[in-house]
Structure formats: C-alpha cells, structure tokens
Amino acid sequence: MTRFRETLKLASDRLDLPQPTKSRILLEIASDLDAAYEHFRAQGLEEEEAVRKTTERFQLSDEVLAQLAQIHRTPFRRLLDRLSTSAQSRWERLMLLLLLLFIAGMAGRHLQVSLLASHVSPFVWPALGLALVALGLGLHKGYVLFLKKDHNLRHLRSGLHPLLALAGVDLGIGAYGWVFELHAAAGRVARGAEPLVCTLDWLLRTSGLMLICLPAALGTALAWFALTSKAGAIERAEIEHQLGGDDHENPL
Amino acid sequence: MPELEIQQLAKSCNEALILAALRGTPRHGYQLALEIEERSRGLFRFGHGTLYPILHKLEKDGHIKGAWDEGSGKRKRKHYELTPSGRRYAARQVAAWRVFFERFFDLVGGVES
Numbered sequence: 001m002t003r004f005r006e007t008l009k010l011a012s013d014r015l016d017l018p019q020p021t022k023s024r025i026l027l028e029i030a031s032d033l034d035a036a037y038e039h040f041r042a043q044g045l046e047e048e049e050a051v052r053k054t055t056e057r058f059q060l061s062d063e064v065l066a067q068l069a070q071i072h073r074t075p076f077r078r079l080l081d082r083l084s085t086s087a088q089s090r091w092e093r094l095m096l097l098l099l100l101l102f103i104a105g106m107a108g109r110h111l112q113v114s115l116l117a118s119h120v121s122p123f124v125w126p127a128l129g130l131a132l133v134a135l136g137l138g139l140h141k142g143y144v145l146f147l148k149k150d151h152n153l154r155h156l157r158s159g160l161h162p163l164l165a166l167a168g169v170d171l172g173i174g175a176y177g178w179v180f181e182l183h184a185a186a187g188r189v190a191r192g193a194e195p196l197v198c199t200l201d202w203l204l205r206t207s208g209l210m211l212i213c214l215p216a217a218l219g220t221a222l223a224w225f226a227l228t229s230k231a232g233a234i235e236r237a238e239i240e241h242q243l244g245g246d247d248h249e250n251p252l
Numbered sequence: 253m254p255e256l257e258i259q260q261l262a263k264s265c266n267e268a269l270i271l272a273a274l275r276g277t278p279r280h281g282y283q284l285a286l287e288i289e290e291r292s293r294g295l296f297r298f299g300h301g302t303l304y305p306i307l308h309k310l311e312k313d314g315h316i317k318g319a320w321d322e323g324s325g326k327r328k329r330k331h332y333e334l335t336p337s338g339r340r341y342a343a344r345q346v347a348a349w350r351v352f353f354e355r356f357f358d359l360v361g362g363v364e365s
Contacts, residue, residue, distance in 0.1 A: 024330075025304065031329040032282040032300065039286070060301040067305035071312055 123177030131216035174213025271342035278333035
C-alpha cells in the first residue's frame, strides 16, 4: 500500500540506523499502519478519514526515533557501519583490488621460493587453512547473493561477519608468528648460534609467513566489503519494494 | 522490596501495561495498543509511535520475543510474546506498583481525612 509512503519515508529519513535494522523497524511500523487503517475502515470511516486518523495516531516524533536508534545501535555495529560505508566508493574498492592483486602477485613469486626452500614458519599452515575457509565462505555467499539471488532478508547477512573475523584472525596469526619466530631466533643466538644466520633465518621465515597472511587478510576483508555492500543494496531495494506494496515491481 | 523510581513512572507504567497485555497470547504492536486502550476503557491511550521504543527495549532485554508472521501475499507482521524472564519481570513490576500505590494512598488518604 502506498497511502502511508510519505509517513514512512519521513520516518526513514530521520531514523539513524543501519540496514537491515532500519528496514525491519519500518516494516513493522508499515504493517501496523495498515492494520490501524483497516481497523478504522471497519469502523465505517471513509478512506481519507481513516488515513488521517491512522497517521495522527502514529506520531513518530524525533524523540521516539532517537530512542529507537539508541536501543538498536551497538559500538560493534557502529564500527562495522563505518567500515562498510567507506567501502561504498567504487574508487576505494578499485584501489583495494589493485593493492590486493599487487600483493598477491608479489606473494606468489616469493612464496614459491620460500616454500620450496622449506624456510617457512609453521604458522603458515593455519593461516593458509583459514584463508581457504574464508575463500569457501566468500564464494558460497557470492554465489547466493549474485547468482542464486536468494534475497531473503532474514539470512541476507549471515556468514558475512565470520569473513571479517577470519581476516582478523589471519592477521593475528601473522603477527603472533612474527613475534614467536623472533623469540626463537633470539633464543638460538643466546645459546651461541651465529647472530647473522639467525637473523636471516628469522627474516626468511617470517617474510614467508607475512606473504601468506597479509594477502589472505586483505582478500578476505575485500570480499567482506563487496558482499556487505551488495547485501546493503539488496536490503534497500527490498525495503522499497515492501513499503511500496503489491502495486510495484520488485526492482531486484 | 521492589520500588519504582519517581522519574521512571511513565516508563514503568507503559512496560507493565504491555507485559500485562501480552500475558494471554502473542500480539502485534497495533493489537497491543488497542487491547490496552479497550481494557482500560480509554484511560491508557498510546500514541502508537511511542509503543515501539518500549517494545524493542523489552525485546532487547529478553522480556518479550518478537517473531515475523509469514503471511502469503500479505505484508509480514511482527508479533510479540512474553518470555519466562518477562513473566518474572512483570511480576516484579506489579509488586512495585502495589507498593507504590499503598504508600501513595497512605499519604494522600491521610491528607484527605
């Protein structure tokens, strides 16, 4: 139904919340507006009068909307939204992609040498494992959003946060491995080993580790940016459709 | 002994009314407002917009649970039901209001006589 479109649009403009929370609140209000309208019509009111009375009863003041925003906003959510918004720009995404390709290319060249020489930190393997899990998750979500086009709002964002977490864990493994290997090299020097050899060995092992961890974390974060942006676009289109009612074509 | 804060009376009153209206059966937001208005014979009349912050706060605190009706063809609607935690919270609210009114009428009744 479009009779309350203006009321809902005003509420949407003033409701400072990210998707999909905003959409869910607006859908709830929209359904209650319809129910109130039908109630007034059943009482015998003319269409215009029923609309007027319904709108009058649903006073969505700034204070009410601010209270709703306060209830639903969490610090973690604020952080995610900032990151997500910053990824909306095509240029930023292109720059990230180019950076990723550059790092992946350089990593590929050096990785061959590092792995063949067996001078690689054991931390590489969990990092590689997590990168593969992230790749699988990202491909699956990409398939669901872009090819299968399953746009059910309820699980639209499921599987996205784990991607971000995997990127963070990959970085964490890299940082921990770097310090761990440094500690081990320092221990060998303390036991009388040649310092230069130990330092070079540490550099070789940890650079191999970083060549895996950094591109894996960047790639996973990039996938998260892209998929989150797509999910946001789907939610906006879906809410437009839902609020527009049956007389509009689904834009998706 | 549960006590109400004077500054929070309106909020506590609204919460108690909503929890009471949900005691019997799950309801949609608009049904809740109607139910409260009808059962109080028009005394407690919600501006329906004010209902949502209260409902969402109660839901966030785990006192009520919201779920969407999967209607075919029609717009989806969200209904709310009381949780076990909500039942306990409602009981505490009622007890607090009882204490409030006892003390209130002790005071006001004394002035009247």
